[in-house]
Amino acid sequence: MSDVSDVSDVSDVSDVSDVTPADRPAAVDFRGVTKIYGRSTPREYTAIKDVSFTIADLPDHGEISSFLGPSGCGKSTVLRLVAGLEPQHPPTSGTVTVLGREVVGPGADRGMVFQDYTSFDNRTVLDNVAFGLECRGVSRRQREAEGREWIERVGLDPVRDATKYPHELSGGMRQRVAIARTLILRPRIILMDEPFGALDPATRLDMQDLLVKLWREVQATVLFVTHSVEEAVYLGDRVFVMATTPGRIAGDIRMPAAAAPARETQLEPWFHEQVQQLHEQIEKIESAAHHR
Ligand SMILES: Nc1ncnc2c1ncn2[C@@H]1O[C@H](COP(=O)(O)OP(=O)(O)OP(=O)(O)O)[C@@H](O)[C@H]1O
Numbered sequence: 521m522s523d524v525s526d527v528s529d530v531s532d533v534s535d536v537s538d539v540t541p542a543d544r545p546a547a548v549d550f551r552g553v554t555k556i557y558g559r560s561t562p563r564e565y566t567a568i569k570d571v572s573f574t575i576a577d578l579p580d581h582g583e584i585s586s587f588l589g590p591s592g593c594g595k596s597t598v599l600r601l602v603a604g605l606e607p608q609h610p611p612t613s614g615t616v617t618v619l620g621r622e623v624v625g626p627g628a629d630r631g632m633v634f635q636d637y638t639s640f641d642n643r644t645v646l647d648n649v650a651f652g653l654e655c656r657g658v659s660r661r662q663r664e665a666e667g668r669e670w671i672e673r674v675g676l677d678p679v680r681d682a683t684k685y686p687h688e689l690s691g692g693m694r695q696r697v698a699i700a701r702t703l704i705l706r707p708r709i710i711l712m713d714e715p716f717g718a719l720d721p722a723t724r725l726d727m728q729d730l731l732v733k734l735w736r737e738v739q740a741t742v743l744f745v746t747h748s749v750e751e752a753v754y755l756g757d758r759v760f761v762m763a764t765t766p767g768r769i770a771g772d773i774r775m776p777a778a779a780a781p782a783r784e785t786q787l788e789p790w791f792h793e794q795v796q797q798l799h800e801q802i803e804k805i806e807s808a809a810h811h812r
């Protein structure tokens with residue numbers, strides 16, 4: 521991976537050679553992807569340059585890749601390119617492929633959860649969660665049954681909370697609604713852009729546990745953007761460390777799978793070691809970037 525080579529002296533980038541079974545296309549594949557905003561204008565800015573990585577589509581498994589890096593390094597740009605959302609999509613050069621097909625726009629195979637709670641204010645929790653099914657023409661009876669199931673799965677009360685409106689919910693509850701709304705559609709690929717960034721630390725740990733539990737159930741491939749090293753280590757099977765100016769992948773590291781709840785994992789020595797190592801690596805990447 522060419523992006524890794526220029527900082528290989530500062531990190532023990534483990535070899536994450538791809539384990540995609542030969543007969544399955546990768547879940548997500550970036551080949552030499554560059555995104556220049558405001559091209560040929562005075563505001564021209566290269567957000568990411570020559571980014572290449574492959575995330576395997578693991579049968580009956582799926583995995584979480586965390587994207588970690590300083591503000592402005594292009595994390596949201598990468599995620600939105602996968603989602604096929606403008607103006608990030610299309611890339612200026614290079615190719616973004618999802619499940620073997622070049623991305624041409626948004627699609628039902630991908631679901632996105634944003635940092636800000638993106639629910640409809642004038643719809644109840646149940647109608648928000650069932651919205652995507654409604655768009656697909658699923659009958660009211662069936663979508664309400666499935667909606668209630670998902671409300672329960674994300675830890676809300678399928679009776680009491682179902683009739684509430686978003687303004688009657690806490691931040692954590694709203695984010696549970698956003699997750700249910702996305703997962704009810706069973707996307708193969710879930711894109712999460714700092715979904716827990718606005719939550720208090722305790723709620724955040726609860727949400728991390730919830731995600732690990734749901735992820736085991738739905739077996740989707742998750743791309744998870746975060747500023748938190750702890751979150752990246754806990755949730756990630758793999759952590760991509762990004763560097764800035766221009767945005768690029770500077771490290772690609774395998775992590776042990778989350779086996780215990782976040783609060784317990786955070787007490788384990790290996791967890792501290794991984795977090796410490798990643799902090800050191802990020803510092804080196806950042807100081808290398810300042811001296812370029
Ligand atoms: N629509 C846009 N037009 C012009 N420049 C943009 C646009 N979107 C992002 N950028 C620039 O591209 C760079 C990468 O932005 P991006 O949002 O991908 O960063 P990020 O890593 O998600 O940052 P943060 O952690 O703050 O969310 C930034 O310098 C940003 O100013």
Ligand SMILES: [Mg+2]
Pocket residue numbers: 595596597713
């Ligand atoms: Mg961002």
